[in-house]
Amino acid sequence: MGINSKRVKKAGAVAASMMVGALALSGCSVTGAGTTEGAKGDGTGTVNALFMKQAGYSEDDVAKMIAEFEAQNPEITVEPTFVSYEALHDKIVTAAPAGTYDVFLTDVIWPAEFASKGVALDLTDRIPESWKDDVLGGALDTGKYQDKYYGVPLFPSTKLFYYNTELVESVGATEADLQTWDGVLDVAAKIKEQENIEFPLAWSWSQAEALICDYAQLLGSFGGEFTDADGNLAINSPEGVETLQWMMDSMESGLTNPASTTFLEDDVTKSLAQGQTAFALNWESTLRDLDDPSISKVVGKVAVMQTPAGPSGDRRGVNGSMAMSIGSQSKNQDAAWTFVEFMSSQENQEQYAASSMPNWKASYENAELTKSNPAVFKAAGQQFDDMIARPVMESYNSVSQTIQVELQNALLGKKTAQEALDDAVAAANKG
Amino acid sequence: MSTAKTGSATTETARMRPAKRRRENQGRLAFWLLLPASVAVFGVIVYPILRTLLISFFEVTSVLAVDTPFVGFANYLSALSDSGFWSAMGRTLYFTLTSTALELVLGLGLASLLSAPLKFRWLFRAVVVLPWAVPTIVSAAMWKGIFNAEYGALNAVLFQFGLIDSYHAWLGDPALALNMVILADVWKTTPLVAFFLLAGLSSIPKELYEAARLDRAGWVRIFRSIVLPLLVPSIAIVVVLRTVEAFKVFDIVYGMTRGGPANGTQTIAYYTYVTAFSDQNYGVGSALSYLIVVVILLLSAVYLRTLRRSGMSAL
Numbered sequence: 001m002g003i004n005s006k007r008v009k010k011a012g013a014v015a016a017s018m019m020v021g022a023l024a025l026s027g028c029s030v031t032g033a034g035t036t037e038g039a040k041g042d043g044t045g046t047v048n049a050l051f052m053k054q055a056g057y058s059e060d061d062v063a064k065m066i067a068e069f070e071a072q073n074p075e076i077t078v079e080p081t082f083v084s085y086e087a088l089h090d091k092i093v094t095a096a097p098a099g100t101y102d103v104f105l106t107d108v109i110w111p112a113e114f115a116s117k118g119v120a121l122d123l124t125d126r127i128p129e130s131w132k133d134d135v136l137g138g139a140l141d142t143g144k145y146q147d148k149y150y151g152v153p154l155f156p157s158t159k160l161f162y163y164n165t166e167l168v169e170s171v172g173a174t175e176a177d178l179q180t181w182d183g184v185l186d187v188a189a190k191i192k193e194q195e196n197i198e199f200p201l202a203w204s205w206s207q208a209e210a211l212i213c214d215y216a217q218l219l220g221s222f223g224g225e226f227t228d229a230d231g232n233l234a235i236n237s238p239e240g241v242e243t244l245q246w247m248m249d250s251m252e253s254g255l256t257n258p259a260s261t262t263f264l265e266d267d268v269t270k271s272l273a274q275g276q277t278a279f280a281l282n283w284e285s286t287l288r289d290l291d292d293p294s295i296s297k298v299v300g301k302v303a304v305m306q307t308p309a310g311p312s313g314d315r316r317g318v319n320g321s322m323a324m325s326i327g328s329q330s331k332n333q334d335a336a337w338t339f340v341e342f343m344s345s346q347e348n349q350e351q352y353a354a355s356s357m358p359n360w361k362a363s364y365e366n367a368e369l370t371k372s373n374p375a376v377f378k379a380a381g382q383q384f385d386d387m388i389a390r391p392v393m394e395s396y397n398s399v400s401q402t403i404q405v406e407l408q409n410a411l412l413g414k415k416t417a418q419e420a421l422d423d424a425v426a427a428a429n430k431g
Numbered sequence: 432m433s434t435a436k437t438g439s440a441t442t443e444t445a446r447m448r449p450a451k452r453r454r455e456n457q458g459r460l461a462f463w464l465l466l467p468a469s470v471a472v473f474g475v476i477v478y479p480i481l482r483t484l485l486i487s488f489f490e491v492t493s494v495l496a497v498d499t500p501f502v503g504f505a506n507y508l509s510a511l512s513d514s515g516f517w518s519a520m521g522r523t524l525y526f527t528l529t530s531t532a533l534e535l536v537l538g539l540g541l542a543s544l545l546s547a548p549l550k551f552r553w554l555f556r557a558v559v560v561l562p563w564a565v566p567t568i569v570s571a572a573m574w575k576g577i578f579n580a581e582y583g584a585l586n587a588v589l590f591q592f593g594l595i596d597s598y599h600a601w602l603g604d605p606a607l608a609l610n611m612v613i614l615a616d617v618w619k620t621t622p623l624v625a626f627f628l629l630a631g632l633s634s635i636p637k638e639l640y641e642a643a644r645l646d647r648a649g650w651v652r653i654f655r656s657i658v659l660p661l662l663v664p665s666i667a668i669v670v671v672l673r674t675v676e677a678f679k680v681f682d683i684v685y686g687m688t689r690g691g692p693a694n695g696t697q698t699i700a701y702y703t704y705v706t707a708f709s710d711q712n713y714g715v716g717s718a719l720s721y722l723i724v725v726v727i728l729l730l731s732a733v734y735l736r737t738l739r740r741s742g743m744s745a746l
Binding site: 086089090093094096097113116117118119198206207208257258259261262267270271274276328329395397398401404405408409412414 | 492495580581597600605689691692694708710712
């Protein structure tokens with residue numbers, strides 16, 4: 001190597017100067033962004049789409065939808081990629097500059113961020129006017145930020161209340177006893193006492209967005225809101241504190257499984273499916289898994305109903321809808337739109353009503369359809385009318401993480417409810 | 432390198448011109464052969480490092496940001512003044528020290544066993560390396576399953592032996608969860624440490640042991656006066672390597688706990704990841720990654736200095 005060390009040095013110098021040159025060239029933007037832009041494309045070719053692995057419509061279902069779409073649009077090929085929900089946001093963000101994904105799923109809490117940071121394409125002009133009447137109230141707003149639409153709704157979603165009918169009946173209770181959270185706790189105490197069930201309640205309270213969803217739904221039933229009139233986080237309100245205190249008490253009294261602080265929704269489903277949990281909140285798609293004999297020991301023994309009422313009498317569900325967005329850097333936006341339009345169409349969504357709710361008003365009046373999944377249609381239909389939204393903020397992600405940590409601090413007994421929520425509000429409103 | 436130089440020097444005096452031409456040809460060939468590798472190295476290592484340094488002086492709040500004002504050292508200051516940074520630093524330090532110490536002790540024991548003249552020694556050596564061969568993200572998922580509060584193997588084993596009277600949520604308490612993540616990391620990395628130390632052990636001449644035994648030295652004495660001093664170079668390498676690696680720990684946390692519960696397992700690398708990619712605060716994220724580099728350099732310097740000062744190191 002000694003012989004050509006000079007040359008190597010020279011090559012190194014060349015490379016170094018090239019690098020400095022590259023940095024200087026991109027000096028106007030240190031991220032290197034802005035040099036490329038998305039393009040509409042000619043409406044054909046490949047569309048790369050990012051989905052999530054989840055409990056509702058499955059990867060097989062998406063494959064079927066894509067096959068149907070490709071049959072109708074032979075000039076477009078769709079390449080799906082699946083990641084877990086927990087990895088979805090970061091995947092969208094890191095892939096954004098390269099325009100890797102023409103289409104991606106957007107959670108209802110992200111449009112503010114994706115719009116203000118230019119990750120998602122403004123679809124306002126492409127959305128037909130008629131959708132404002134035909135799409136379920138609120139569902140179209142899933143992708144909305146500041147009067148513009150950055151996503152097309154794909155199955156609205158909320159958390160419903162699931163209960164093990166066998167356990168409830170064994171202590172002489174009925175669905176009528178479960179209409180309020182206090183009623184649920186009473187029945188849970190009886191089940192804990194009389195049946196061999198150590199912890200009748202399970203929740204998805206791990207440090208993740210799932211915790212915020214459960215908190216939101218409870219907050220709704222305690223008559224609280226996330227933000228005040230100015231849009232600042234205000235969960236240290238009396239209602240917010242009361243909600244958290246209720247969660248802490250249910251753990252303290254041994255009715256809530258203490259392992260809930262390590263659970264995601266999927267763990268809650270498993271616990272229900274094993275018959276170890278009597279009550280849980282979970283997404284409307286859960287019933288299908290609980291009635292699947294290959295993974296469930298409680299087939300036909302789990303019923304679903306609207307979320308129980310809290311002290312305020314409200315029965316609000318958390319808005320957990322997803323939308324499909326198009327990447328701002330996509331080079332094939334027209335073809336992507338064709339695919340997105342197909343996915344959100346009434347015709348496509350109604351075929352999968354067994355696992356996911358359609359977002360078209362007309363679907364709920366189609367008697368044949370609602371008969372196919374009556375319990376979920378009934379409970380979800382009631383709940384879609386009044387949903388509690390998580391705060392709309394550009395920096396939602398970091399605010400949510402702050403709230404997650406503080407809620408857990410209280411649930412794990414490190415802080416009182418008031419302290420934890422005061423700290424969360426102070427940290428969130430500082431930045 | 433030096434032999435190559437003297438070698439070419441001799442040929443040079445013998446037949447200067449053709450040799451020079453050949454040398455140039457060789458050099459050119461070497462240059463082209465090295466080019467792909469250097470492009471890769473500059474492209475995926477050097478360039479991103481410099482780019483990250485550059486970004487750390489700007490306010491970059493979006494992956495697609497075009498408007499990025501220069502803020503000097505403000506990102507570093509905001510990182511350093513954040514309490515989240517210091518608690519993540521504290522946890523990382525605890526993780527690094529505990530896991531490295533455990534791996535060293537267990538690795539030394541394992542290395543001694545593997546160097547013992549046993550039957551099927553080759554088999555043991557092959558089996559022991561397995562945990563290291565498992566990708567971290569896979570072992571993280573595996574340990575997450577083992578520690579699961581509902582159906583985890585650890586609960587079942589301890590319960591059936593009567594060591595616990597109810598199932599525990601091993602990853603449910605912040606401090607406990609951190610220790611459990613350390614345990615998983617120790618399981619995975621001890622084989623690597625053991626193999627480094629095994630190499631060191633095999634290089635100790637057998638005569639030294641024989642001489643010590645003739646002098647009626649006990650095994651404690653042999654260990655203290657022969658094994659340990661001669662093993663110091665290997666230990667030094669292992670300690671530096673493991674410290675650097677442990678300080679950057681990310682994937683096992685991502686796979687097992689995602690930083691929870693209540694941020695109890697959020698290490699500094701995970702904190703940096705969240706800041707940069709989840710919160711889209713790339714300026715501060717870049718500054719954080721340079722702060723990590725500084726801390727690792729400091730730690731390594733302190734280690735190497737201490738070992739050198741002890742006069743036993745070959746480094």
